[in-house]
Amino acid sequence: MNKLLKDADKNKAVSTEKVNILQEKIVQSERVLHSLSQELAYLKKDISDNESRIAELEKRKESLLGMYANLVYETWKKRDKIDKLMFIFSSSDxxxxxxxxxxxxxxxxxxxxxxKLIEQVNDSLNIRNNELNHLVAQKNDLMVTINTKNREL
Structure with missing residues (x-):
């Protein structure tokens, strides 16, 4: 009978130790998940900031294109090269x-x-956004994996 009680106490201690280890693993996993959630929030903010900059650059690009189109139109209206030459040759010296x-x-x-500068900046921001979106996807996959392992525990 004493032996059975000792075995039961030993099994209870082993079971308690296993439960404690599992709880510690769960706590560590939750910390990792929290950290990943924060990283995802920062990445999403970076993506949002980049998208805002891209939109701003697009507006600036459209404005410059409008100015350039106006310049081309005005040049076309005065397309007679003689006018341009007259302006140049009417100089005093x-x-x-x-x-x-x-x-x-x-x-x-x-x-x-x-x-060209706006297009280069726009391209670099698009590349950075793609990189950030890829990181977000990786972090989401990692979070799913960790959540799955937590459920298994």
């Missing part, structure tokens, strides 16, 4: 003529550079 010629070139170059 060679230096002023050269500056007027450079002015036309600079307007065109500036518009092209601005559009």
């Amino acid at each position: 060679f230096n002023q003529a050269y500056n007027r010629f450079r002015y036309f070139q600079q307007i065109q170059d500036y518009s092209k550079r601005q559009l």
